[in-house]
Amino acid sequence: MDDIYSLWRYLQEKFQESLSKVSYDTWIDSAVPVRLTDTNIIIEVPSSLHKDYWQNNLMSRIVEGIYEFSGKELTPIFMIKNEEMPDIAKPTVKRNNSNNNRLFKDAQLNSKYTFDTFVIGKGNQMAHAAALVVAEEPGTIYNPLFFYGGVGLGKTHLMHAIGHQMLQLRPTAKVKYVSSETFANDFINSIQNRTQEQFRNEYRSVDLLMVDDIQFFADKEGTQEEFFHTFNALYDERKQIVLTSDRLPNEIPKLQERLISRFAWGLSVDITPPDLETRIAILRKKANSERLEIPDDTLSYIAGQIDSNIRELEGALVRVQAYSAIQGTDITTSLAADALKSIMPSEKPKALSIYAIQQAVGKYYHVTVEELKGKKRTKGIVVPRQIAMYLSRVMTDNSLPKIGSEFGGKDHTTVIHAHDKIALSLKKDPVLQREIETIQNSLKK
């Protein structure tokens, strides 16, 4: 047989003809042929999700392609990047989807949030791949699909992309996207207006239900109850459910156990902040779509300034664009530096107040600022209080006694103790790390 590369090129062409561009880019482009033996071809893929997809959906086509090219029957073995070579896992059993023949236009999708406009990077590769699987094979493999991660990292974008892709493949599908607040409001209105049946018909007849930011279900007992039944009805019918949150279900305070366990039935994928290359690629794509001429070094400069939140990154580009329009000059790195000067975070943002930190921590852990400042020593309050003290110490320039006094007149040694305790826990507790990162990001918004 010719070498592995000619074979691979042949397979690539074959897949290029038969797959959509986004599928090709996701599955084929990310795969690397590693070795050819008498009986196998070994292919490296980026994640277990890619491996599953290959095994479930592309297996017969690749075997066929190899046979066409070489006349040999080889079995592909998929190896996950950076992992030891695995056995061939058994493909997941697929179920059939029931048909739906209503045309549904009111999906509430943002036309800009598609797979085409989504830039894939290390932090979102797995989430993107899972999103594509779900759009193409709703209700079968990953149900529910749960995205979690910090603010402005593309969770909503991916959800909408799933909706668009599914409607493109099945124009009659009924797709519904709502924020968790909309779900809660619709439910409450249906009680007030005695239209509960209509509400249930609406939510339980969709093929794809996407609910954004479900951390806001915390504290809403009745809504959780209703969502539980909506979830069950859809799941039993093998309809796809996609959810997002800023944290994992078991980290959402006051979320019912039975919901937590159901959310774990499917796949939970986190989205982490993009690295520099991805940030540059996002800016470049955005600049191209807006037909902006921006030199590469300027894009790198902007991407280097804003590192945690893509929404802010886009905001920076808009700012630079506006600045250049006002000045009537081209966009250059020095112009970008001038435009962004006032929004650049300093080492320690001095404007941040202890009160703002108390509010952010209180909101996250569902305790009041009064409780944070009070003396109650229950665990649900003590830890958030210590976190708020810790953040006041590291994110502001306030003195220890000043911080103590802002926490209901506590001694400065209490603040030192809180700081040291949280700093120590942070070293070994990834959950706490993520929680604190989320709070810090919300303070930078």
Ligand SMILES: Nc1ncnc2c1ncn2[C@@H]1O[C@H](COP(=O)(O)OP(=O)(O)OP(=O)(O)O)[C@@H](O)[C@H]1O
């Ligand atoms: N990988 C990406 N490629 C291109 N644009 C992206 C990407 N990720 C995010 N964006 C853009 O960043 C902005 C913020 O993304 P999005 O609203 O999806 O974030 P989010 O994670 O849902 O945030 P929140 O938690 O605040 O709801 C959007 O304009 C989105 O299009």
